[in-house]
Amino acid sequence: MAAAPKGARAVIVGASFIGMETAGSLAARGLKVTVVCPGAAPFQRTLGPEIGRMWQQVLEENVVAFRLQAKVARLQGQGRVEAVILDTGESLPGDLVIAGVGVKPATEMLQGVPLNPDGSVTVDENLRVAEGLYAAGDIARFPDWRTGELIRIEHWRLAMQHGRVAAHNMAGNKKPFRDAPFFWSERLDIFLQYAGYAGDWQEIIFQGDPATQDFLAFYVKGQRVLAVAGSKHDREMTAIVELMRRDKLPSPEELRQGPVDWGQRLRDS
Secondary structure, eight states, X not given: OOOOOTTOEEEEEOOSHHHHHHHHHHHHTTOEEEEEESSSSTTTTTTOHHHHHHHHHHHHHTTEEEEESOOEXXXXXXXXXXXXXXXXXXXXXXXXXXXXXXXXXXXXXXXXXXOOTTSOEEOOTTOEEETTEEOOGGGEEEEOTTTOOEEOOOOHHHHHHHXXXXXXXXXXXXXXXXXXXXXXXXXXXXXXXXXXXXXXXXXXXXXXXXXXXXXXXXXXXXXXXXXXXXXXXHHHHHHHHHHHHHTOOOOHHHHHTOOOOHHHHHHHO
């Protein structure tokens, strides 16, 4: 890994997966990194504040600074960026600025197809937009087969899962998308896995402690587990993904009672 020029500074705007992974990579290269985040903790909207604070602590131990509950007002510089000005008036010197604030699908070329406000297209359970037209990946807003909610997930692995199902349907083999979204993030000392999808939740049931980076977190809404995040529980997460796909996850009440034998649970399902 090439080292950065001595004294090089980077400002990362956004504190979800792109922001956190980029901050960790640049810090490992020797840059002085500052992360600007509008929330009270990284990942607050996607993973919750407990897991967000875990990431923050690890990055701060690797000399990454945070400006929480702050927004970018403007960029400043002559010919190139030299500083990021926050809405608080603070100026953050930066030789490099990276915005990790989400993407907008490049769907402007589509005609005759309704676009959602975020640029995505709505598909049915077979990933069909209209007769003879299918969509997969980032641009597809598809029904979560567990809840019926229309969701969109920006991850390359889901695009691969979608692509296989869309291909079946294009070939005349009717097949609804009923898989479990799954992704992971690895940076510095953290390896996090996440299965399912929860745009919001009513409760997070923790088994273990995020502060120790050794935990499972179950995201509950409507008395149902919609997503699970885990660190240092690779075998358990493998079983959880398959149980989620089979719609055989334990109830929140069972999870509140303590750890589950996930291998046995999978065998019994």
